[in-house]
Amino acid sequence: MQVYKAPLRDMRFVLHEQFTDDGFGGLAAFAEHTPDLLDAVLEESAKVAEELLLPLNASGDLEGCTYENGVVRTPQGFKQAYRQFAEAGWPALAAPVEWGGQGLPEAVNKLTEEMICAANVSFSLYPGLTHGATTALQGHASDALKQAYMPKMVSGEWSGTMCLTEPHCGTDLGLLRTRADPREDGSYAITGSKIFISAGDHDLTDNIIHLVLARIAGGPAGVKGISLFLVPKFLPKDDGTPGARNGVTVAGIEHKMGLKASATCQINFDGATGWLVGEAHKGLAAMFTMMNTERVSVGVQGLGLAELAYQSAVHYAKERLQGRALSGAKNPDGPADPIIVHPDVRRMLMTIRAYAEGSRALGQWCARALDAEAHAEDPETRLRAGDFVALMTPVVKALFTDLGHEAGQLAIQVYGGHGYIREHGVEQIARDARIAMIYEGTNGIQALDLVGRKLPAHMGRSLRAFFHPVSTFLEDMAGEQDKGLKAMTAGLQQAFGALQLSTATIAQKGLKDPEEAGAAATDYLRLLGLVAMGYCFLKAARIAHRRLAEGSEETDFYRAKIVTAGFFFDRILPQATAAFLAIKSGKRAIMALEIDAF
Incomplete structure (x- = not known):
């Protein structure tokens, strides 16, 4: 069965304890948001996830979305749940106050996103994409467009989408053909077809803003000629209510491996009325405002599903009786021991646990940087936060989704044959997790973005936003006397050294041969992510040691934090060595086979 209880204690740990020294906190914009207030928000969000959304997860997957006579409908219960969700103000949580939002920090918003994704990742896409769309509008739209659309989108009354992909082009947006013809009134006629549009049509809101x-006729070729347009499903009337149907039609919905309760649509724009967002021919930059936000959120999807996989697998491992413990019977009065006593089952459970805790900590660090980038009063802090976000966005998106998918597979393995059938619901986790490695830019593209754009940008300045705090922390830990912390420090030092050597290798080889950088990209992203998680785990372990030394009554929580960190350093971080060796080997083994030999 799907088991989920929001991990509120660990969320409070990463929110209030783990990153107090990162230089991204203490923002005046959030001065009124006390820890008690933020904790209350998390507690209420947990109720929504556990009581409203989780009960619809399996049934929504079984029923899926339907398309008939041009109309898309979500599964039973989704419309009512969305209404409750919106009326309670959840879509407005991190939106600007000026448009009716609550203005809470992304640090809290990303934790609520995790809960929603864990409970019902299909549902999460409807408000999630709207939040991304309002971010793009806030940064680039005219005041008139903001006035007309932001309040209703922030409230959740209207929803939003992102329409990029076309049947003949996905990642290579320079090939897109959708046309925008200017009209005398300043609007444009949008004509073209888009596919794979998440939440592209549904029955949850009165209007959908695409x-x-x-391309505007006469614009430059390639990506330099792309513009961004706001195209509503219904054209608003003078009073702001939906009016006539725009030239936007749904040609069908995709029948997918997972995320079946999220409507993924094929959309046709037939002379649809749209308005330019930002400057002409600079639409890609405007769209990336939304995409970067969405990429972090997609990473959070992987985290949420990892947590769901962990809790479901633990529940089953404690209940399922099979065999006897190698060290002697642990349930002598029963016919067998629960499978959680077996080392290999423990290995799988601890792996998923470490993935979830490591992702939550690193994700929170990135969310704090997002807040600082937008709200810090000190320009130097804003710059450093922006550099950190730029560097870590592809890591969060790719690594978290890789680990979320692996967590789903491990949960199935814990359940054995019962995991492979629909009844227990863990096979759904694996299916739902798979798409996150593909959409919003495949994980291979994220890796190429990391080594091809982020590393060389501004003469490597983005790397300093990460390398400096890690090296400073390792220097600070040099005098640590605790045996366990010393071992973890040595492990992080070794992995960090491998990262530094790999960075230099890519820089040297990549300048001479771009294929060398491309061949190293995926391994390098994994290496960087592992080191970042190791840094987070070592910080967490040191805090836990101090809390125990201070006499904290939460001994179980802090001891578990130390044990999980130890598992990460002993069993997961050694992957950094393998990644380093693969990077060092270069492109030869990858590129040697002639195309005709495949």
């Missing part, structure tokens, strides 16, 4: 990439 952000569409298209």
Whole structure:
């Protein structure tokens, strides 16, 4: 069965304890948001996830979305749940106050996103994409467009989408053909087809606002000629209510491996009325405002599903009786011991646990940087936060989704044959997790973005935003006397050294041969992510040691934090060595086979 209880204690740990020294906190914009207030928000969010959304997860997957006569409908219960969700103000949580939002920090918003994704990742896409769309509008739209659309989108009354992909082009947006013809009134006629549009049509809101990439006639070729347009499903009337149907039609919905309760649509724009967002021919930059936000959120999807996989697998491992413990019977009065006594089952459970805790900590560090980038009063802090976000966005998106998918597979393995059938619900986790490695830019593209754009940008300045705090922390830990912390420090020092050598290798080889950088990209992203998680785990372990030394009554929580950190350093971080060796080997083994030999 799908088992989920929001991990509120660990969320409070990463929110209030783990990153107090990162230089991204103490923002005046959030001065009124006390820890008690933020904790209350998390507690209420947990109720929504556990009581409203989780009960619809399996049934929504079984029923899926339907398409008939041009109309898309979500599964039973989704419309009512969305209404409750919106009326309670959850879509407005981190939105600007000026448009009706609550203005809470992304540090809290990302934790609530995790809960929603864990409970019902299909549902999460509807408000999640709207939040991304409002971010793009806030940064680039005219005041008139903001006034007309932001309040209703922030409230959840209207929803939003992101329309990039076309049947003949996905990642290579320079090939897109959707056309925008200017009209005398300042609007544009949008004509073209888009596919794979998440939440592209549904019955949850009165209107759907599409952000569409298209070309204005006469513009430059390639990506330099792309513009961004706001295209509503219904054209608003003077009073702001939905009016006439725009030239936007749904040609069908995709029948997918997972995320079946999220409507993924094929959309046709037939001379649809749209308005330019930002400057002409600079739409890609505007759209990336949304995409970067969405990429972090997609990473959070992987984290949420990992947590769901962990809790479901633990529940089953404690209940399922099979065999006897190698060290002697642990349930002598029963016919067998619970499978959680077996080392290999423990290995799988601890792996998923470490993935979830490591992702939550690193994700929170990135969320704090997002807040500092937007709200810090000190320009130097804003710059450093922006550099950190730029560097870590592809890591969060790719690594978290890789680990979320692996967590789903491990949960199935814990359940054995019962995991492979639909009844227990863990096979759904694996299916739902798979798409996150593909959409919003495949994980291979994220790796190429990391080594091809982020590393060389500004003469490597983004790397300093990460390398400096890690090296400073390792220097600070040099005098640590605790045996366990010393071993973890040595492990992180070794992995960090491998990262530094790998960075230099890519820089040297990549300048001479771009294929060398491309061949190293995926391994390098994994290496960087592992080191970042190791840094987070070592910080967490040191805090836990101090709390125990201070006499904290939460001994179980802090001891578990130390044990999980130890598992990460002993069993997961050694992957850094393998990644380093693969990077060092270069492109030869990858590129040697002639194409005709495949």
